Amino acid sequence: MTVIWTQDGIVENDPWAQPGSDSGSKLLPLAEALEHARDNAAFGVVLQPADDVRALAPILDRVAIIALTFPAFSDGRAFSQAMLLRERLGYQGEMRAVGTVLLDQVPLMLRTGFDSFEVAHAPTIKRLAEKRLPGIDLHYQPAADETHAGPGYSWRRTAMLNG
Amino acid sequence: MYRYDEFDHAFVAARVNQFRDQVERRLSGEISEDAFKPLRLMNGVYLQLHAYMLRVAVPYGTLNSRQMRKLAHIARTYDRGYGHFTTRQNIQYNWPKLSDMPEILEELAEVEMHAIQTSGNCIRNVTADHFAGAAADEVADPRPYAEILRQWSSVHPEFSFLPRKFKIAVTAAERDRAAIQTHDIGLQLKKNDKGELGFAVWIGGGQGRTPILAKKVRDFLPEADLLSYVTAIMRVYNLHGRRDNKYKARIKILVHETGVEKLTTEIEAEWAHLKDGELKLPEADIAAINAYFEPPKLGDRAEGWGELAAWKRSDPGFADWVGRNVAPHQHPDYGMVTISLKPIGGIPGDATAEQMDAVARLAEDYSHDEIRVTHEQNLVLPHVALADLEPLYRALLVEGLATANAGLITDIIACPGLDYCALANARSIPVAQEISNRFGDPARQAEIGDLKIKISGCINACGHHHVGHIGILGVEKKGAELYQISLGGSADENASIGQITGRGFGPDQITDAIETIVDTYLTERISSEETFIACYRRIGAEPFKAALYASEAEAA
Amino acid sequence: MKTAATKTKVLTANRLTDGIAVWLGANGEWTTSLKEAFLARHDDAVAAIESAGQQALDDNRVVDVNVIEVEETEAGPRPFRLRERIRSDGPTIDYAPAFTAGVSHAA
Numbered sequence: 001m002t003v004i005w006t007q008d009g010i011v012e013n014d015p016w017a018q019p020g021s022d023s024g025s026k027l028l029p030l031a032e033a034l035e036h037a038r039d040n041a042a043f044g045v046v047l048q049p050a051d052d053v054r055a056l057a058p059i060l061d062r063v064a065i066i067a068l069t070f071p072a073f074s075d076g077r078a079f080s081q082a083m084l085l086r087e088r089l090g091y092q093g094e095m096r097a098v099g100t101v102l103l104d105q106v107p108l109m110l111r112t113g114f115d116s117f118e119v120a121h122a123p124t125i126k127r128l129a130e131k132r133l134p135g136i137d138l139h140y141q142p143a144a145d146e147t148h149a150g151p152g153y154s155w156r157r158t159a160m161l162n163g
Numbered sequence: 164m165y166r167y168d169e170f171d172h173a174f175v176a177a178r179v180n181q182f183r184d185q186v187e188r189r190l191s192g193e194i195s196e197d198a199f200k201p202l203r204l205m206n207g208v209y210l211q212l213h214a215y216m217l218r219v220a221v222p223y224g225t226l227n228s229r230q231m232r233k234l235a236h237i238a239r240t241y242d243r244g245y246g247h248f249t250t251r252q253n254i255q256y257n258w259p260k261l262s263d264m265p266e267i268l269e270e271l272a273e274v275e276m277h278a279i280q281t282s283g284n285c286i287r288n289v290t291a292d293h294f295a296g297a298a299a300d301e302v303a304d305p306r307p308y309a310e311i312l313r314q315w316s317s318v319h320p321e322f323s324f325l326p327r328k329f330k331i332a333v334t335a336a337e338r339d340r341a342a343i344q345t346h347d348i349g350l351q352l353k354k355n356d357k358g359e360l361g362f363a364v365w366i367g368g369g370q371g372r373t374p375i376l377a378k379k380v381r382d383f384l385p386e387a388d389l390l391s392y393v394t395a396i397m398r399v400y401n402l403h404g405r406r407d408n409k410y411k412a413r414i415k416i417l418v419h420e421t422g423v424e425k426l427t428t429e430i431e432a433e434w435a436h437l438k439d440g441e442l443k444l445p446e447a448d449i450a451a452i453n454a455y456f457e458p459p460k461l462g463d464r465a466e467g468w469g470e471l472a473a474w475k476r477s478d479p480g481f482a483d484w485v486g487r488n489v490a491p492h493q494h495p496d497y498g499m500v501t502i503s504l505k506p507i508g509g510i511p512g513d514a515t516a517e518q519m520d521a522v523a524r525l526a527e528d529y530s531h532d533e534i535r536v537t538h539e540q541n542l543v544l545p546h547v548a549l550a551d552l553e554p555l556y557r558a559l560l561v562e563g564l565a566t567a568n569a570g571l572i573t574d575i576i577a578c579p580g581l582d583y584c585a586l587a588n589a590r591s592i593p594v595a596q597e598i599s600n601r602f603g604d605p606a607r608q609a610e611i612g613d614l615k616i617k618i619s620g621c622i623n624a625c626g627h628h629h630v631g632h633i634g635i636l637g638v639e640k641k642g643a644e645l646y647q648i649s650l651g652g653s654a655d656e657n658a659s660i661g662q663i664t665g666r667g668f669g670p671d672q673i674t675d676a677i678e679t680i681v682d683t684y685l686t687e688r689i690s691s692e693e694t695f696i697a698c699y700r701r702i703g704a705e706p707f708k709a710a711l712y713a714s715e716a717e718a719a
Numbered sequence: 720m721k722t723a724a725t726k727t728k729v730l731t732a733n734r735l736t737d738g739i740a741v742w743l744g745a746n747g748e749w750t751t752s753l754k755e756a757f758l759a760r761h762d763d764a765v766a767a768i769e770s771a772g773q774q775a776l777d778d779n780r781v782v783d784v785n786v787i788e789v790e791e792t793e794a795g796p797r798p799f800r801l802r803e804r805i806r807s808d809g810p811t812i813d814y815a816p817a818f819t820a821g822v823s824h825a826a
């Protein structure tokens with residue numbers, strides 16, 4: 001079974017459904033989202049790796065959630081899409097990783113600004129539920145997450161440990 | 164050289180633990196091989212024909228004795244007593260157990276080493292001129308910048324799942340010893356007319372199936388902008404590099420298909436947003452990293468000049484070795500010594516644990532504790548007083564490390580090939596050995612002069628055959644090994660890609676074919692001053708082809 | 720049931736824990752010697768080793784499982800492909816002076 005996980009734990013009753021499902025609020029593909037932005041209901045967008053995230057700029061304040069797709073673990077375009085959304089476009093809403101989400105990628109996704117994750121692999125769900133992330137708290141580069149500066153050189157960061 | 168601070172130590176320790184957890188999950192069956200493979204590759208662990216292989220990074224080719232001793236210890240304890248130095252300033256172990264890997268990495272971490280990103284579709288070990296910090300012709304030491312790049316690229320959250328592997332090389336001399344034009348990004352450290360340091364930036368070089376030389380995208384990038392500019396290149400590549408075909412996924416294809424002007428415009432547009440952001444390098448940080456690379460205090464040793472001349476007169480073997488393997492140092496009383504890992508008939512790049520220990524000891528005694536690993540699969544002692552050359556030579560002789568062939572026909576680059584590599588089509592090492600034996604006579608080698616032979620066992624080109632003066636590529640044809648020859652390649656500042664001569668040669672014909680090429684050169688050259696590559700560039704491929712395929716032409 | 724004769728096949732893989740090349744033996748255990756490999760001479764036997772391979776893969780005992788073709792010679796099975804001969808006999812070069820001094824060399 002697929003679940004949604006955030007750093008607060010597994011999400012019960014997540015309202016967002018992938019396109020094609022008939023219940024819940026919709027995650028719309030980019031073209032439909034641009035269209036839909038003219039009426040007033042809240043909506044989310046699901047982007048594919050080839051989509052230009054900059055197209056969302058004019059309607060970004062209307063978007064409640066953006067799902068970025070990993071069609072395979074090896075397709076890392078969404079890492080750059082996420083950085084652009086957070087750093088360049090200043091998007092503050094929920095950003096979800098969907099598709100092939102490997103446990104060992106979750107720490108990198110958190111750093112590039114993702115905050116919710118669609119996961120189906122049972123051992124991964126278990127690890128995430130126990131909040132045992134295989135990440136490293138010391139970073140050699142700034143990213144989109146909140147971190148402490150340094151120590152030492154300008155490019156270094158350390159994680160903010162929650163709890 | 165750079166020394167880890169607390170942060171680096173803690174980071175590498177955390178990375179070892181992360182990998183330990185990944186290995187445990189694999190061994191317990193929690194994750195499948197498909198899920199584990201990208202994780203192990205990201206830490207340099209391959210599965211080869213006979214066993215796992217571990218590739219350990221030697222960042223920008225710099226080692227101290229303690230590190231070299233650790234490499235020897237690992238060879239002895241976890242492997243079969245030897246290691247293989249590669250064309251990317253790495254060392255590979257051919258027989259480690261998966262279950263031992265976490266322990267090996269822990270041992271490496273003790274001496275400030277790791278295997279992070281020595282494989283996988285990420286930014287690989289950053290390489291540099293192996294003579295950096297000692298060469299008479301450099302404008303500054305390129306290694307501090309390689310170190311900054313090494314740190315910045317380590318476990319990079321955005322650039323760990325690129326379309327394909329990504330290689331960066333840095334050099335600081337007009338004479339390019341780091342082959343920057345065959346890298347995804349090549350950086351040449353230089354000074355502008357105001358005397359400020361910065362980089363000429365090249366992108367899109369690469370070998371493999373489609374060899375392409377890099378294009379210059381910037382003539383001068385101020386040093387403070389190094390990380391922001393590289394980030395801009397990486398981001399454009401990550402978003403737009405092809406992912407539909409692994410043979411078209413390197414940045415060279417993106418450059419080729421998009422056009423260098425258009426791609427440069429995109430990179431510059433991205434950079435405009437990043438330029439003044441948090442990646443800008445403060446002067447103090449650049450200075451602090453540079454301070455680690457302060458050259459050792461080399462006292463004057465002028466007595467070496469006279470002694471050297473006397474020793475050379477009394478021992479022609481020593482004189483040959485000095486002539487071939489010792490290059491001028493910044494300090495006139497010193498030299499940079501190449502320790503050849505190409506004994507006649509030996510395995511290019513292999514060193515036993517005992518040899519590694521010996522090199523460590525000799526580096527302490529004669530080279531201010533510094534060792535370098537070259538992309539030509541040799542080692543270097545960068546700071547040796549001329550007055551110490553003779554005892555050093557004697558000691559190297561005992562260890563079988565005094566072969567006087569740097570840059571000669573027997574100084575062959577060869578990848579592991581089908582003797583080890585799971586991707587290989589043909590063997591490389593036995594071909595290198597046979598050529599080495601055929602031309603091993605010192606007088607004959609000297610007569611032939613500078614000539615670089617490079618051998619790969621498949622189209623991945625780890626043996627750099629495209630840029631060999633003579634390149635040899637192993638292919639498989641109807642179940643048998645066959646070797647294609649290319650001529651005229653070069654990896655230096657006048658880089659070029661070799662051209663294939665024609666049909667390939669079987670394992671029992673390839674050495675004869677190389678001899679035919681060499682004989683043709685010896686006949687055609689204007690004088691012994693004209694090197695093989697110069698001669699080839701003057702006369703072209705035809706005389707060589709005519710000689711190689713003479714019998715066929717007659718038959719036709 | 721009799722099935723069509725094919726070229727003789729054996730099942731090979733690398734052990735998960737140490738990566739060493741192994742072949743599926745007649746007793747169902749993985750062996751480091753090709754000589755002890757089970758020779759599948761007809762389709763049913765090939766199907767059986769294939770499914771044994773899949774099982775061993777699923778059980779995380781081995782990786783990189785492949786059925787390879789061999790020729791039956793007096794000295795034992797000899798793979799058709801050079802790659803597989805090298806996997807079974809080791810590197811064709813004198814690669815580890817200290818290590819191989821103590822081990823006899825298969826030519």
Ligand code: SF4
Pocket residue numbers: 578579580581584585586587588619620621622623624625626
């Ligand atoms: S060139 Fe091919 S055979 Fe040689 S090491 Fe690379 S992948 Fe293996």
